[in-house]
Amino acid sequence: MGDGSKKDASWIDAEIDGGGFRDARLGERLRKLMRQLDNSLGQPIPMACEDWANTKAAYRFLANGSVNEGPILAGHFRATAQRAAASDGLILVLQDTTEFVYQRASPESIGFTKHVNSGQDKDGRWRQHKLCGVMMHASLAITLDGLPLGLTAARFWTRAQFKGLLALKRKVNQTRVPIETKESFRWLENMRASTSLLGDAARLVHIGDRENDIYEFFCATQELGTHFVVRTCVNRLAGNGKHTVAAEMAEVAVAGYHRLEIADGSWANLAVKFKRINVLPPIGKARRYPPLTLTVIHAKEVDAPEGRKPIDWKLLTDLPVECAEEAIEKMAWYAMRWKIELFFKILKSGCSAEKLKLRTAERLVNLLAIFCILAWRIFWMTMLNRALPDESPDCALTATEINLLDQLAGRAGRDLASSSTLSAYLCEIARLGGYLARKHDPPPGNMLMWRGWSRLMDIQLGAAIASSRYG
Known part of the structure; x- marks a missing residue:
């Protein structure tokens, strides 16, 4: 790749759709910029481009109104689908959200991500300030061996303001608000985009954390014929509507035990139980969405050591579970969700995505989209060594x-x-x-x-x- 020849840039050529731009010159500029950034991973644009002419061309590309994350990532999405088609077995599609935080003199040109506490004033009242930055929600396809095949969907956005949101939540029952008007609709959009891209919906299992515990999401997967394993945090009504999922699971006997190694190198003993349950939709949406028959898997740590919070996983899946081994298999799939966190870490640490000095959200998003492809490549090589x-x-x-x-x-x-x-x-x-x-x-x-x-x-x-x- 260093000499710029077509042979050495072959992997980049496979991940770029130059025809996705109306102007073919933009596709060529993207290819050259990716090669320069790949050769100087994590370095500022001027260092990667090496001279003023190339640096100016890179900045002009990122600021071009015809450039956005769509055509930048189109070739990579297509290549991901090809790798998935060439792979055997189920494909896990991991979803999660991250934020890129920046410090700017004029943060309004980028936008904000959230409020954070910034200490107390002299009267003891908490002060808050808004973080300047960009949000990203991504879907990453991996094999059961943990090999990342590539991104299947990615969405970027910022938040303009927060005033009144907490007051609104106190006045409005959020379960009655249509999902299409919520920011959490991104989970459904990414799932649908990923399923459409990869095809063969029955082969896909969408993995999400507690933020993905959305009833509309479960219904949408049923409509498309695809599958999910999601960690649940909502204690929904079940059965005939006179009791909850938690109450029904409390009566289920332990089916087996699983020994799990955790991040600090120690081991945890989990008591595992499961049951197929008729789960009801939120009361405010009962007319719009049907009841679903889902499998609830509950894994709780036994004899947890002092000083560490016991592991307590409650998973929901549409897939049937007949024995403890199958329940443990679904738990292992959910544990794979950590790999998208590793992908985000490469973006932020390896590509130095939070050290960028670009002044607008549009330019940042364009460069972040390029970094997504470069970060995937590093992640892919790391896991290829193991798989x-x-x-x-x-x-x-x-x-x-x-x-x-x-x-x-x-x-x-x-x-x-x-x-x-x-x-x-x-x-x-x-x-x-x-x-x-x-x-x-x-x-x-x-x-x-x-x-x-x-x-x-x-x-x-x-x-x-x-x-x-x-x-």
Whole structure:
């Protein structure tokens, strides 16, 4: 990729739909800008572009009124659908929302994300201020092995004002407000867009956290013939309407136990129970939406240690569950939701998305859309090392990159060509980012991969300059 040849930019070409722009020159500029940013991941635009002419061209592209996240991401969405079609088994579609926060002298040109407390005044009253920034709601398709296939939908927005919202919530029953008028409608929009993009709705399982506990969402999946696993936080009416889901689940016996490793390396013992329940819609929407027969899975930690809140998962799914093993399987699918958080982390830490200095929301969104593709690529390579370690390296790397890694490894006395596996080459990239590759070390993570990738791009640029000068 460093020399700008079409061969070295092949992965970028596969993720871009140059024809999505009315002006073909915009497609070419996007391709060049992506190549520059990929070669200098996490660096400011002037450093990535290297001179004033390219920097000015990048800023003009981002400010162009004909450019938005739609055509920027169109090629990537299409490539995601192709990767999904080539994959076997179920596809998990993870949804979540994140925010990118900025500090600006004139925040109104970007917009706001939320109110936060900023301390107390001299009378002890809490003061609040609005955070300047952009919201993003994304859907990420992954395989059951955790391999990220790419984004299937993404929406960006800002909030202009908040005045009166809390007062409105005290006066209006939110369950009676049409979902189409709420910000939470984004969950349905992304689910529908993802299902339309990937096709074969029965093969998809949409995964969401408690913010996704929306009755209209459940009904929409039934209409499309797709599936979901969502963590629930609403205790809805069930059965004949005279009791709740929680009351019915309280009478269900424990079906089995599951031992789960948590983030700090300790283990938790979960008591698992499940039941197929007739769940009723909110009272204010009973005429519009039908009752649904859903499976409720409840996993609660037994004998939790002091000082840590016990794990208590309550999941809803339209899929049938016949035994404890199937319930644990659905819990494992929900646990995969964490991968979209890792994707957001790469965006913010690897691509430095919150350090951008662009002045308007439109320009920020255009650059964030480009970063989404670059962040996916790093995430994909990281997980490819774990899901398909024995594949050939040319499925992810160009011939130039493979040759450079062979030379770098050779200088340290390592022979990559003898194993010729993808894992060996990706670990060599991670070594450039500080990975020690000791015998019992786990596979390298995303941060090591993007640091190593940045160094490899610098080395590749130096090699290209030396080759052009000395032959």
